[in-house]
Amino acid sequence: MAEAKTLLTVIITTSVTPTAPSTELISTALESFRSFCPDLLTCNVIVVLDGYDEIQANPRLKKGRVTPEQAKSYGIYKTNVKELIINQYGKHETHTDFSQSVGEAEFGGLRAGPNTVQFTTSVNLDKTISFIEPSKRIGFGLAVRTALRMTDTPYVWVHQHDWVLSAEIPLGALLDVMQASSSEPERPVKYVCLPSPRNLSYDTCAEVVEFPTLKTLTSSLKSEFSPQLYPDVKIALTPLFHWFDKPHIASKAHYMERVFPSRLSMLRGDFIEDKIGHFCRNQSKDGQWSKWATWLFSPGEGQTPCVTHLHGRVWVGKEAEDKKIAEWRSKGLANAPKPAPKPEPAYDTGIFQSDSEE
Numbered sequence: 210m211a212e213a214k215t216l217l218t219v220i221i222t223t224s225v226t227p228t229a230p231s232t233e234l235i236s237t238a239l240e241s242f243r244s245f246c247p248d249l250l251t252c253n254v255i256v257v258l259d260g261y262d263e264i265q266a267n268p269r270l271k272k273g274r275v276t277p278e279q280a281k282s283y284g285i286y287k288t289n290v291k292e293l294i295i296n297q298y299g300k301h302e303t304h305t306d307f308s309q310s311v312g313e314a315e316f317g318g319l320r321a322g323p324n325t326v327q328f329t330t331s332v333n334l335d336k337t338i339s340f341i342e343p344s345k346r347i348g349f350g351l352a353v354r355t356a357l358r359m360t361d362t363p364y365v366w367v368h369q370h371d372w373v374l375s376a377e378i379p380l381g382a383l384l385d386v387m388q389a390s391s392s393e394p395e396r397p398v399k400y401v402c403l404p405s406p407r408n409l410s411y412d413t414c415a416e417v418v419e420f421p422t423l424k425t426l427t428s429s430l431k432s433e434f435s436p437q438l439y440p441d442v443k444i445a446l447t448p449l450f451h452w453f454d455k456p457h458i459a460s461k462a463h464y465m466e467r468v469f470p471s472r473l474s475m476l477r478g479d480f481i482e483d484k485i486g487h488f489c490r491n492q493s494k495d496g497q498w499s500k501w502a503t504w505l506f507s508p509g510e511g512q513t514p515c516v517t518h519l520h521g522r523v524w525v526g527k528e529a530e531d532k533k534i535a536e537w538r539s540k541g542l543a544n545a546p547k548p549a550p551k552p553e554p555a556y557d558t559g560i561f562q563s564d565s566e567e
Contacts, residue, residue: 213248213380216364216388217458220356222349223290223370224259225275230285232293234370234519239297241374245515248380249366253337254298255359257352258287260326260343273346273478291331291340298338307331307340314343314351315472326477328355336361348478349454354469360461368456376508376515378403379444383458383506385436386444390502396430399463399502402449403456403515410511412447422494423450431507449505450493454482456516467501 221235228234242249262273264280275283310332313325328343341355353367364384383401390398404411412431417423431447452468468485469475475484489501506515 212251213384214251214253216362216384217366217380218253218255218360218362218364218461219249219366219368220255220257220353220360221294221368221370222257222259222352222356224346225261225270225279225283226286226370229279229282230289232286232289235290236293237519238368238370238373239293245374245376246378246380250297252366253339253360253362254294255339255341255356256290256294257341257343257356258290259347259352260345262346287342294338294340307333307338312355314347314355316347316351316475316477318473324472324477326351330359332359346478348476348480350468350475350479350481350484351477353464353481354475357461357464357469363461364458365461365464366456366458367454369454371519372456372516373519374403374456374515375517376513378506378515379439379442380458382436382439382442382444385438386434386446387458387460389434389437394499396432397499397502398434398446398504400449400452400457400459401446401504401506402453403506404511404513405455405516405518406514408505409514411449411505411507412511417450420494422496423448423498426493426498445507445510446504447507447511448493448498449503450490450498451486452482452489452501452503453486454480455518463502 221238223235226234239250260273261275261280261283263275264277265274266276268274268276268279308331310330311327312330313327315323315325317324326343326345326347328341328347331340331342332338339356339359341352341359343352343355347355349369357365364387366380387398387401390396402408411417412427417427426448432445434444434446436442436444468481475481489503492498493501507513508515
């Protein structure tokens with residue numbers, strides 16, 4: 210029986226956050242691995258510590274602009290993250306002896322210049338732990354592509370630092386289903402997204418049932434798969450007509466072919482779901498879903514969320530968040546600030562709010 214660690218590499222992306230130099234955000238994510246999918250802590254791991262562009266008085270983290278204090282804190286944060294990852298994933302001395310090299314992340318066309326960002330890689334002797342540090346901000350999309358190019362396993366788990374697992378993930382069984390699907394061209398499984406609260410009852414939501422092609426595909430393909438190596442486990446999957454950035458498992462080869470076919474496919478700062486999500490959606494409506502082969506894990510009849518978003522750009526740590534909630538409650542729930550309503554993704558136009566931007 211092939212173990213997850215021989216099939217899958219964990220890719221974690223992180224960047225400047227208000228809580229730096231504390232690693233509480235990413236530590237919370239790793240602790241959720243331990244609670245709900247401990248196999249992830251046995252796999253190879255690649256951590257991308259994205260850079261920033263400018264130091265100025267008014268921060269705009271989304272645009273790569275940080276204050277002098279944030280820049281200082283982020284340098285300490287990167288050191289702290291490396292120590293955290295080594296402590297979590299390191300098993301023996303070869304995990305702590307690293308060699309360095311440099312590379313370039315290219316993007317866009319060549320007319321306006323070379324369009325590259327230099328990065329440094331640090332890889333331990335047995336290549337089980339890798340760190341990628343761009344000299345400037347490259348964004349989530351290019352961070353994933355850079356990590357994929359260093360990946361030796363056929364599958365990857367992609368995880369942004371501000372998502373945490375909230376339900377058990379049968380990783381081995383999911384990988385078994387994905388491997389077995391290679392012999393079933395009518396229902397390939399090359400990407401499996403984990404559901405957040407916004408994805409519950411996806412198979413019956415308006416974005417599916419109001420489109421005949423998508424409704425028919427869902428009716429014919431939604432299934433409980435039976436992994437050969439895990440006969441006591443049932444894997445409920447429903448077709449997903451989008452490519453989300455939230456935690457997911459995917460075939461490396463499929464990722465490179467479908468999302469990163471050339472340097473033109475992703476610009477610096479792009480999120481993948483913003484850039485190509487609408488292509489997946491529109492081509493699925495045209496009957497080309499199989500070229501994307503995207504699925505949503507749907508345990509509990511589609512009613513069990515498996516991941517939660519901590520909103521890293523505004524999250525100030527669990528203690529501070531708990532204190533803020535307690536203050537609201539002490540004044541009465543009616544006085545608590547109400548978040549702005551979250552619009553549903555406008556799939557038809559390709560303009561939508563990504564989970565990364567929430």
